[in-house]
Amino acid sequence: MGVFDVVAVRKQFPALDEGAAHFDGPGGSQTPQVVADAVASTMTSAVANRGTLTAAERRSDEIVVGARVAVADLLGTDPRGIVFGRSMTQLTYDFSRTLAKTWQPGDEVVVTKLDHDANVRPWVQAAEAVGATVRWLGFDTETSELDDLTPLLNDRTRLVAVTGASNLLGTRPDTVRIADLVHEAGALLYVDGVHLTAHVPIDASYADFYVCSPYKFFGPHLGALTASPELLETLRPDKLAPSTDVVPERFELGTLPYELLAGTTAAIDFLAGLGGTGATRRERLQSSLELVEEYEDNLRDDLEARLAAIPGVRLYGHAARRTPTLLFTVDGWTPAAVAERLAAAKVNAPAGSFYAYEPARHLGLGAAGAVRAGLAPYTDQSDVDRLVAAVESLDGSSEH
Numbered sequence: 001m002g003v004f005d006v007v008a009v010r011k012q013f014p015a016l017d018e019g020a021a022h023f024d025g026p027g028g029s030q031t032p033q034v035v036a037d038a039v040a041s042t043m044t045s046a047v048a049n050r051g052t053l054t055a056a057e058r059r060s061d062e063i064v065v066g067a068r069v070a071v072a073d074l075l076g077t078d079p080r081g082i083v084f085g086r087s088m089t090q091l092t093y094d095f096s097r098t099l100a101k102t103w104q105p106g107d108e109v110v111v112t113k114l115d116h117d118a119n120v121r122p123w124v125q126a127a128e129a130v131g132a133t134v135r136w137l138g139f140d141t142e143t144s145e146l147d148d149l150t151p152l153l154n155d156r157t158r159l160v161a162v163t164g165a166s167n168l169l170g171t172r173p174d175t176v177r178i179a180d181l182v183h184e185a186g187a188l189l190y191v192d193g194v195h196l197t198a199h200v201p202i203d204a205s206y207a208d209f210y211v212c213s214p215y216k217f218f219g220p221h222l223g224a225l226t227a228s229p230e231l232l233e234t235l236r237p238d239k240l241a242p243s244t245d246v247v248p249e250r251f252e253l254g255t256l257p258y259e260l261l262a263g264t265t266a267a268i269d270f271l272a273g274l275g276g277t278g279a280t281r282r283e284r285l286q287s288s289l290e291l292v293e294e295y296e297d298n299l300r301d302d303l304e305a306r307l308a309a310i311p312g313v314r315l316y317g318h319a320a321r322r323t324p325t326l327l328f329t330v331d332g333w334t335p336a337a338v339a340e341r342l343a344a345a346k347v348n349a350p351a352g353s354f355y356a357y358e359p360a361r362h363l364g365l366g367a368a369g370a371v372r373a374g375l376a377p378y379t380d381q382s383d384v385d386r387l388v389a390a391v392e393s394l395d396g397s398s399e400h
Contacts, residue, residue, distance in 0.1 A: 034269075098251075109127045326374075
């Protein structure tokens with residue numbers, strides 16, 4: 001077992017030199033120097049449309065192939081089934097429209113009230129377009145645990161969309177168990193792994209579709225989806241007539257951003273080097289993310305206990321399995337006002353619903369949402385201390 005060294009990790013992030021304590025990772029992590037270097041190096045190297053004739057063509061092809069292998073190593077899946085897109089949202093819209101071609105009136109799709117809207121609205125709109133029925137899975141507002149899925153499944157269920165971890169509350173549903181239920185019903189499972197992938201070892205092979213975003217785990221702004229090549233072969237997306245029909249390229253519209261793919265590979269290599277051990281990158285990734293999970297969970301437990309002890313602070317979400325993400329409000333203060341005071345103290349913990357439209361409504365928080373504090377591998381004890389001190393300073397103050 002390796003050792004996680006947060007001091008060494010922090011030195012790799014130039015953004016931390018500005019002096020802010022970053023709890024804004026759930027919206028996008030800071031970037032290590034090696035990732036920026038990979039992006040810049042690609043942009044200043046000779047690249048061209050993929051091919052084998054020139055050095056520029058070969059370089060582009062190697063970048064794409066290398067990124068597919070890297071993402072597959074991170075997710076434990078087949079590189080032949082890795083699809084890249086502009087974002088998770090864009091990929092989900094593309095796949096919802098493609099899958100809806102196989103649905104008929106009376107078919108059913110299940111979405112949850114725990115999910116980010118990017119794993120809700122595309123499915124709702126796709127179902128509406130073909131006359132399929134949308135069923136909603138709720139969650140307990142005290143524990144933030146999902147309700148039982150079983151009553152919603154039947155022989156008309158075509159797809160279930162569920163989060164790997166709530167970007168608002170951190171709740172981690174038992175998606176492997178959900179996959180078993182979904183597959184017993186003969187349906188497909190689409191998992192939003194955007195918030196989860198940065199924090200724990202991932203084996204996405206249980207899901208029919210698993211999608212994530214490299215910019216949540218130190219990489220560039222991009223989306224990546226994994227599915228079995230065999231499943232992708234059965235799907236016919238809309239595409240340009242002369243574009244390739246080969247999987248996975250048939251799902252990638254236009255020329256891929258080679259510089260962002262190079263940055264994605266660099267980010268995954270960086271993750272693999274966070275103290276983990278093993279002969280292969282996959283093994284190092286699993287080992288490193290185990291260390292990250294333990295480190296972040298310990299910090300979260302400390303932060304949660306200290307925030308809970310502050311008069312007027314209300315914490316939301318108490319699931320047994322969670323990411324290091326805390327959501328809270330302070331009596332007498334709007335979430336926006338709390339975030340403003342924290343920002344003045346150079347503590348970056350934003351407020352809102354963070355596109356988690358349904359869970360914010362279900363909790364009664366509405367558009368104002370709450371303050372979200374998300375930990376990352378570069379978060380240290382001094383960051384936690386600064387956040388706690390900033391929240392404590394609100395006690396007895398008047399809101400403005």
